[in-house]
Amino acid sequence: MGRRGEHSKSEIEGMALDAAEKIIEAEGYPGLSARKVASAIGYTVGSLYFVFKNLDELVQRVNGRTLDQLYLTLEGSLSECQFPQQCLFALGSAYLDFATQHAHRWRMVFEHQPQSEGLPLEIHEEKVDLLFALVEGQLQLLVTQRSSEEIALAARALWSGVHGIAILAITRHLHTEGQQSVQQLTEHLIGHYLSGLSTLEPKAC
Amino acid sequence: MGRRGEHSKSEIEGMALDAAEKIIEAEGYPGLSARKVASAIGYTVGSLYFVFKNLDELVQRVNGRTLDQLYLTLEGSLSECQFPQQCLFALGSAYLDFATQHAHRWRMVFEHQPQSEGLPLEIHEEKVDLLFALVEGQLQLLVTQRSSEEIALAARALWSGVHGIAILAITRHLHTEGQQSVQQLTEHLIGHYLSGLSTLEPKAC
DNA sequence: TCTCCAATTAAACAGTGTTTAATAATAACG
DNA sequence: CGTTATTATTAAACACTGTTTAATTGGAGA
Structure with a gap:
């Protein structure tokens, strides 16, 4: 039926993710539905299930893109600071800005609980680790003479x-x-x- | 039809809240449904809507009870500590324990986004303020000579x-x-x- | 040109929140 | 005691949801 091959599989995928992001940004996660996404890209629900296994999978993909975008934003915020403490402030400010400007999408990253337990959570852990690494980098510069385990712990706490x-x-x-x-x-x-952190003796933690 | 007046309105309310808590604790918020709650207490959906305006309202009521329970737990944790820093550790430990032991219910307090915007968020702000007050109390003892605004800020940050x-x-x-x-x-x-907090000069914040 | 496969759809299923009208049981009143 | 109102409760409906199914249609290869 109609327009076969008009869009490639990955094209439909991208269109669906774009549409889903818009819906979520506008109405929040509860406003998202398969039929809404499908009709937004001019297709039927069936086509969505031809590309994604689940709606959970679609959400996870959106979350992945959100984390990527967040990483780029944070990384970019580091270009306007000099000293580690300044840079940590900049990271914090950028994180807060991103969270408030894309509140719905950002919340979904941490709040969505997939019902069909698949595997793509590892991918997210990887991306979250990248975010933590940005903080670790600045902490590394700030407090020298500390093991990487201590730095990792400090970054996660902060x-x-x-x-x-x-x-x-x-x-x-x-x-x-x-x-x-x-x-x-x-x-x-x-x-x-x-x-x-700089006051307490290094061995005490 | 059947058993009229067998349970008072507030009795049904309590039964529904109990049942909802059990379902949420077992299956998480996505597992909650009006019909599940209704059949768990031996009634029909209609009776739920006779007692609650919405499912949102039921959720908010559950959240209120969770916050009450959390407050009592935190308050209780203060009976086994002496010095403010010790007590803040105890509060943190108790908070974490509660969150992990009642993860689904605890998450729902902060993650649920009501669709029909009613008023009962003010009630929650009040209860959350009570939680913050517990922290403020310990901070007050720890760092003297600081305005209540500074204490409030510190409690919220920490x-x-x-x-x-x-x-x-x-x-x-x-x-x-x-x-x-x-x-x-x-x-x-x-x-x-x-x-x-104790190192930095009081005026610097 | 015919066949076969891949893309797409329409329709169905079980479930959801919510509203509606019908109904049964009690309370109030004469 | 009989009748009427009222109130609690239900069954049924509505529009929506995620997901699966079978049916189609378009185009590529033979």
Whole structure:
């Protein structure tokens, strides 16, 4: 039926991901549906299932692209800073900006729970590790003479903190006004944590 | 039809909330459905809508109870500590335990996005503020001579951090092994943050 | 030109949240 | 005690969901 081969399989895939992103950005994850995506790209649900195994798989693919985009954004934020502490502030600020500007898509990365347990979670762990690596790089420059395990631990502790601020701010659980004070909160956390990191003796952690 | 007045309105309400909690704890939020709750308490969907306006309202009620339970747990954890820093560690540990033991219900508190925007978010802000107050109390004891605004900011920064660790740990985005190292991560964050808090001059924040 | 395969669809199934009208059981009233 | 209202409860419907199925159609290869 109609227009066979008009779009290649990977073209349809890309169109579907684009459409899904738009829907999610506009209506949030609950607003996403297979038929909506299909009709947005001028196809029927069946064609979606010809390209994706599941709707879960589609969501995971969208999440993968979101993580890629987030990585590029964070990496880009490092081009406008000099000293490690400055750069960690920049990373935090960029993370918060991205989370608020693409709130729905960003939340979906961490909130979506696939029902059919497949394998693509490993891919995500890889991409999340890349994000952590950005933080580790700056911490490495800041506190020398520390094992990579300690650096990894520190990066996860600090960045979980920034992540928590972002989530609570977006879901309006912080009960603090405006975006300015959220940035303030982030700088407060990072600043005090780093101060403690350089104060406490290296062996104590 | 049948057994009219066998249970009062508030009894049915309580039964429904209990049943919903069990379902969520067992299958997660996606596993919850009106018909499941109804049949679990021996009624029909219609009776649910006679008691609750929405399924959203039922979820919000469950979330309210979860927050109450969380508060009691955290408050209880304070009975086994003496010094503020010790108590903050205890609070963090208890928060993490609760989050992992009731992962599905705890996640729902922060992840559920109601479609029909009602009013009961204010209730939640109140209960969340109560949680923050527990942290503020310990910080108050730890660092004297600081305005309540500074204490409130510090409590939110620190506890967002603990919250972030809990979320990322539960959703397995931390890529760190076992629960023991998650506790380690929390103590690391709290310890270093507090160290920085007492080091940095009071006016600098 | 005929065949066969791949792409696409329409239709179905079981499930969802929510609303509706019908109904049974009780309470109120004469 | 009989009748009427009211109120709790249900069954059924509606529009929607994810997913599967069988049926088609278009084009490539022989």
